[in-house]
Amino acid sequence: MKYILATLFLFFYLHGQSQAIDQASSLVTFEISNFGFRTVEGAIGNIDGTIDFDAGNTDLCRFDVCIDVSTIDTDNEERDAHLLREDFFDVANYPNICFYSEDVVKTAAGYAVTGNLTMKGVEKIVTIHFTYSDLTFSGTLSVDRLDYGIGPNGGFMVGSEADISILVKTF
Numbered sequence: 702m703k704y705i706l707a708t709l710f711l712f713f714y715l716h717g718q719s720q721a722i723d724q725a726s727s728l729v730t731f732e733i734s735n736f737g738f739r740t741v742e743g744a745i746g747n748i749d750g751t752i753d754f755d756a757g758n759t760d761l762c763r764f765d766v767c768i769d770v771s772t773i774d775t776d777n778e779e780r781d782a783h784l785l786r787e788d789f790f791d792v793a794n795y796p797n798i799c800f801y802s803e804d805v806v807k808t809a810a811g812y813a814v815t816g817n818l819t820m821k822g823v824e825k826i827v828t829i830h831f832t833y834s835d836l837t838f839s840g841t842l843s844v845d846r847l848d849y850g851i852g853p854n855g856g857f858m859v860g861s862e863a864d865i866s867i868l869v870k871t872f
Contacts, residue, residue, distance in 0.1 A: 720752045720836065720871035722766070727869040729768050733846070734860030743775035745798070748869060756833060762805035764814055766869070767797040789852050795821045800829075814840075820849040829867065840867040 727748045735741045750766030770790045773781055785792040802816035803826070811832035818827045825848055831840030846852055847861050 718753065718755060720754060722748055722750065722752065723870040723872050724748060730866045730868075731863050733863040736858060737860075741775055741780075743773060743781075745770060745774075746772040750799075752838070752869070752871060754833065754838075754871075759805040759807055759812070762802065762814070764800060764802040764805075764816065767799040770796055770798055791821055800827075818844070820844075821851055823849045825849070831867070836871045838867065838869040838871070841865065842867075 724747060727746070729745045729748065730742065731744075732740050732742050745768045747769035748766060749769075751763070752766065753761065753763040755761040770792045771785060773784050773790070775781055775784070784790055787793070799819045800816055801819075802814045804816070805812060805814045808830065811830065813828050813830050815826060815828045817824050819825075825844075827842055827844065829840040829842045831838050833839075841864070843862055843864050845861050846859075846863055847854055852859050
């Protein structure tokens with residue numbers, strides 16, 4: 702019995718520290734241009750998944766997280782309903798945006814995690830630069846929504862580049 706407990710302890714110790722996501726305090730926000738002169742801001746909540754983070758050994762770090770697209774909020778109910786339809790996020794067929802890490806490295810400003818971001822059934826490799834302090838991950842990235850087939854192609858109503866900020870609190 703002692704051998705089994707020691708083995709389990711060693712396994713969990715060597716595989717980083719799994720951290721539960723505090724959904725009430727975690728949020729993904731975004732900004733995207735609208736009509737070329739305005740900016741639409743929004744948020745998506747319900748972040749769920751697994752985070753294994755060891756600041757001393759990035760080889761043990763893993764991120765496997767998804768957000769529930771149906772929680773999108775731009776402070777405009779009509780726009781929010783439109784964003785859920787087939788021409789934008791198609792939430793009926795693709796209810797989540799997910800990120801699975803491949804590599805985490807320490808940088809001068811914090812960390813960088815590279816992995817697969819999947820939106821609307823399209824998977825692309827992205828890098829998220831983030832900091833970690835007091836059980837809180839804070840990161841940023843920019844994505845081209847057209848790479849994921851989100852919204853109309855071209856036009857000047859909606860910009861193509863979305864700036865994304867991620868705040869994930871854990872416990």
